[in-house]
Amino acid sequence: MRDAEKKVVIVDGQEIPLEGEKNILEVAKKADIDIPTFCYHSDLSVYGACRMCLVEVEGRGLMPSCSTPPEPGMVIHTNTARVLAARKMIVELYLANHDRDCTVCERNLNCRLQEMASRMGITRVRFGERTEKDPKDDSTFALVRDPNRCILCGDCVRACREIEGIGIYDFTHRGARARVEPAFGKKLSEVECVYCGQCAIRCPTAALVVKSEVDAAWKAVLDPEKFVVAQIAPAVRVAIGEAFGLPPGEITTGKIVAALKKIGFDRVYDTSFSADLVVIEEAEEFFRRLQSNSRLPQFTSCCPSWVVFAERNYPFYLEHLSSVRSPQQVFGSVIRNFVSQMEDVPNERLVSVSIMPCVAKKFEARRAEYVHDGTPDVDIVLSAQETIKMIKMANIDFRELDPIPFDTPLSAGSGAGVLFGVTGGVTEAVLRYAYERLTGKELREVEFKTVRGFESVREAEVDFDGRPVRVAIVHGLAHAQRLIQEVREGKRSYDFIEVMNCPGGCIGGGGMPLAYPDYQTVLKKRAEGLYNADRLSPVRKAQDNPAVKLLYERWLKHPGSELAERYLHTHYYSRRRISNEVIRIQEAKSSRKVDVAVCVGTSCYLKGSYNILQRLLKMAKEYGVEDRISVGATFCLERCAKGPNIRINEEIVSGVGEEHLKEIFENLILPRLQEVH
Amino acid sequence: MERLEPEVALGRSFEKVNAILEKHGYDSANLIAILQEIQEEYRYLPEEILTYVATALRVSPAYVYGVATFYAQFSLKPKGRHIIRVCDGTACHVKGSEKVLRAVREYLGLREGENTTPDLLFTVETVACIGACALAPVMAVDNEVFGPMDEERARQIIEEIEKRSEVS
Numbered sequence: 001m002r003d004a005e006k007k008v009v010i011v012d013g014q015e016i017p018l019e020g021e022k023n024i025l026e027v028a029k030k031a032d033i034d035i036p037t038f039c040y041h042s043d044l045s046v047y048g049a050c051r052m053c054l055v056e057v058e059g060r061g062l063m064p065s066c067s068t069p070p071e072p073g074m075v076i077h078t079n080t081a082r083v084l085a086a087r088k089m090i091v092e093l094y095l096a097n098h099d100r101d102c103t104v105c106e107r108n109l110n111c112r113l114q115e116m117a118s119r120m121g122i123t124r125v126r127f128g129e130r131t132e133k134d135p136k137d138d139s140t141f142a143l144v145r146d147p148n149r150c151i152l153c154g155d156c157v158r159a160c161r162e163i164e165g166i167g168i169y170d171f172t173h174r175g176a177r178a179r180v181e182p183a184f185g186k187k188l189s190e191v192e193c194v195y196c197g198q199c200a201i202r203c204p205t206a207a208l209v210v211k212s213e214v215d216a217a218w219k220a221v222l223d224p225e226k227f228v229v230a231q232i233a234p235a236v237r238v239a240i241g242e243a244f245g246l247p248p249g250e251i252t253t254g255k256i257v258a259a260l261k262k263i264g265f266d267r268v269y270d271t272s273f274s275a276d277l278v279v280i281e282e283a284e285e286f287f288r289r290l291q292s293n294s295r296l297p298q299f300t301s302c303c304p305s306w307v308v309f310a311e312r313n314y315p316f317y318l319e320h321l322s323s324v325r326s327p328q329q330v331f332g333s334v335i336r337n338f339v340s341q342m343e344d345v346p347n348e349r350l351v352s353v354s355i356m357p358c359v360a361k362k363f364e365a366r367r368a369e370y371v372h373d374g375t376p377d378v379d380i381v382l383s384a385q386e387t388i389k390m391i392k393m394a395n396i397d398f399r400e401l402d403p404i405p406f407d408t409p410l411s412a413g414s415g416a417g418v419l420f421g422v423t424g425g426v427t428e429a430v431l432r433y434a435y436e437r438l439t440g441k442e443l444r445e446v447e448f449k450t451v452r453g454f455e456s457v458r459e460a461e462v463d464f465d466g467r468p469v470r471v472a473i474v475h476g477l478a479h480a481q482r483l484i485q486e487v488r489e490g491k492r493s494y495d496f497i498e499v500m501n502c503p504g505g506c507i508g509g510g511g512m513p514l515a516y517p518d519y520q521t522v523l524k525k526r527a528e529g530l531y532n533a534d535r536l537s538p539v540r541k542a543q544d545n546p547a548v549k550l551l552y553e554r555w556l557k558h559p560g561s562e563l564a565e566r567y568l569h570t571h572y573y574s575r576r577r578i579s580n581e582v583i584r585i586q587e588a589k590s591s592r593k594v595d596v597a598v599c600v601g602t603s604c605y606l607k608g609s610y611n612i613l614q615r616l617l618k619m620a621k622e623y624g625v626e627d628r629i630s631v632g633a634t635f636c637l638e639r640c641a642k643g644p645n646i647r648i649n650e651e652i653v654s655g656v657g658e659e660h661l662k663e664i665f666e667n668l669i670l671p672r673l674q675e676v677h
Numbered sequence: 678m679e680r681l682e683p684e685v686a687l688g689r690s691f692e693k694v695n696a697i698l699e700k701h702g703y704d705s706a707n708l709i710a711i712l713q714e715i716q717e718e719y720r721y722l723p724e725e726i727l728t729y730v731a732t733a734l735r736v737s738p739a740y741v742y743g744v745a746t747f748y749a750q751f752s753l754k755p756k757g758r759h760i761i762r763v764c765d766g767t768a769c770h771v772k773g774s775e776k777v778l779r780a781v782r783e784y785l786g787l788r789e790g791e792n793t794t795p796d797l798l799f800t801v802e803t804v805a806c807i808g809a810c811a812l813a814p815v816m817a818v819d820n821e822v823f824g825p826m827d828e829e830r831a832r833q834i835i836e837e838i839e840k841r842s843e844v845s
Contacts, residue, residue, distance in 0.1 A: 167737035183738035
């Protein structure tokens with residue numbers, strides 16, 4: 001028991017000290033052994049389903065290294081004949097259920113399964129191929145789900161449930177029929193998907209991929225009639241290099257601009273510039289709310305996944321969201337309404353492309369508020385992944401490119417705008433503006449270190465001209481939900497809350513280059529990269545950006561102006577979480593009838609709509625019209641803030657209480673029954 | 678033959694769903710029991726009701742759907758009032774259960790891939806073994822086991838049930 005006393009284990013004959021590692025996988029890393037895994041992600045719960053990480057432990061046999069804690073004295077072998085045979089068999093079995101058309105796959109050369117097959121030395125699969133094919137789901141603008149490439153590792157199930165607290169996927173059916181899919185086999189567009197792509201970035205195969213707009217982008221840049229304008233989001237500048245062998249966090253802004261110019265983009269702008277506009281508009285909005293002490297806490301609205309989540313779940317907070325559009329949409333508006341005039345290009349010829357770390361931006365760009373007369377402000381949204389693909393398709397030697405600056409006069413954003421790409425960045429950028437605006441003094445120490453970091457929730461208190469202002473920063477919707485619950489219960493209180501859907505903020509976006517296995521380290525390096533980019537910026541505050549001043553002078557007049565309201569702000573709507581049929585409860589037997597549906601969606605349900613339904617059925621009997629009223633329970637009439645809602649034929653009545661039912665019967669139901677006589 | 682009026686059944690049942698949820702304290706740990714009782718009521722698990730259950734228990738619809746599809750006892754398609762189980766275990770298979778099954782399906786006019794009659798009176802299933810091999814081939818209707826079966830007897834049994842349903 002000498003080894004046990006020394007708290008060491010033996011990995012492949014090498015003595016390794018134990019220093020609090022959670023599993024054998026981590027211990028093996030110290031012995032320079034990278035045990036293959038599919039379903040292990042350090043930021044998700046340990047699932048132990050894929051069995052790729054089997055090792056042989058003396059006296060115990062084959063054990064999954066991800067879910068086996070190391071014990072002093074353990075003797076572990078990672079490459080015995082038994083282990084190799086087992087792993088090989090596992091990969092072969094995966095391949096038996098998986099499409100094998102690698103050459104035409106979205107994830108060709110970027111696939112964990114492909115990599116494992118290669119690492120296990122598999123040159124032949126002894127099993128036949130599956131002949132039955134399930135349909136692909138490309139119902140959303142953001143993601144494509146191909147069940148034929150799913151290996152049932154459950155990474156997406158856990159990512160959606162644990163990081164976002166939503167859980168649109170689960171394991172369904174069992175045995176040979178087992179699937180991972182949304183409820184009732186519905187499409188992503190019919191369930192609560194917020195289009196963030198945290199599932200896709202963890203998917204080891206191409207079962208979940210970003211929906212590609214590469215073809216549309218090529219078509220635009222190759223068309224000499226089109227004037228193609230690109231904007232580049234902050235986060236992508238510290239990640240695109242990863243695909244070309246540069247370290248994560250290396251700032252490649254100039255190279256990206258150069259690559260896009262080579263591809264054929266006519267103008268390349270910086271989304272950090274529109275982020276600066278967002279800072280000013282959002283801060284001014286915040287001051288107005290502080291003064292009137294209304295609609296606080298103010299929530300940020302840059303993150304499209306958070307916005308759509310709020311629209312579905314927090315109808316009572318929609319007024320609290322900042323009305324400022326996201327930087328993508330602000331720039332989209334600037335391109336359509338200002339750049340087109342500045343460059344003297346009619347909007348029919350102008351194609352607006354944004355290059356984003358995000359998949360939900362694809363959804364955001366198609367929101368009805370941002371499409372005017374059939375023309376969206378932003379025509380094409382390319383994720384970092386798609387941009388990398390285009391650079392590769394154009395045969396550009398990215399590493400060797402000489403950097404080129406952004407186009408003028410809407411040139412680079414300030415360092416504050418660049419910070420939008422990392423959690424806490426929006427808050428820091430707003431604070432840099434707010435301090436000077438409220439104190440009239442110059443801010444010398446611009447870095448607010450308290451709002452930086454990766455803790456899921458961070459808080460700070462800042463003195464605003466004598467009034468203490470409490471801010472909170474949260475990333476990951478699961479954490480955001482817990483925080484908001486506590487705010488609603490009065491356990492926490494803030495004036496300003498920054499919410500980002502993705503862990504780390506946009507640097508962890510679903511459209512970023514895949515980073516495996518050490519995702520957490522990569523995120524931290526990307527964050528460092530953005531902080532460096534800020535530090536290197538000649539201008540570090542939004543209000544000091546000369547291009548921003550120019551835009552206000554030449555176009556918008558002043559922050560919060562009527563023009564700014566029209567072009568830079570928006571509003572939000574309640575949305576349903578899942579599409580579903582009405583639950584039919586009572587069917588009218590007479591053809592002279594009224595249809596009544598009571599909403600039992602989450603918001604109305606919590607406000608007691610079931611009791612209203614019961615009372616309504618009872619009263620129908622009392623009035624003697626039960627055979628002439630069809631009653632149903634419906635799932636969301638998209639007026640959540642005003643619930644409980646009921647629908648009478650086509651008319652929606654909101655804010656219904658049991659005490660109103662008499663009035664509703666006498667004024668809205670009974671007269672309708674008489675009309676048809 | 679009695680025609681079910683699903684709408685009327687639904688009205689009563691929805692009230693029952695709420696009673697079931699209440700009885701189980703709106704606790705998602707009791708999901709399987711809740712689904713069993715709901716299926717007892719509706720004879721299957723309608724999609725809208727599962728979504729409603731997810732709402733009331735504050736879990737995702739996908740989670741409820743996952744549990745509902747995992748267990749063979751749950752059905753997401755409407756089932757008939759009477760469940761006919763034709764045994765296709767080894768003993769019954771050898772003794773000609775296939776013929777019995779074909780006769781039953783033909784008599785009820787079930788098409789390929791269809792297991793429930795349009796009037797929702799009968800659902801036909803096969804089971805691996807009922808444990809009455811001495812009577813092979815056997816057939817069970819609801820909780821009553823009949824055997825040994827041939828095509829003619831199977832038809833008679835179903836006819837009788839149809840008659841009883843008309844009377845009631």
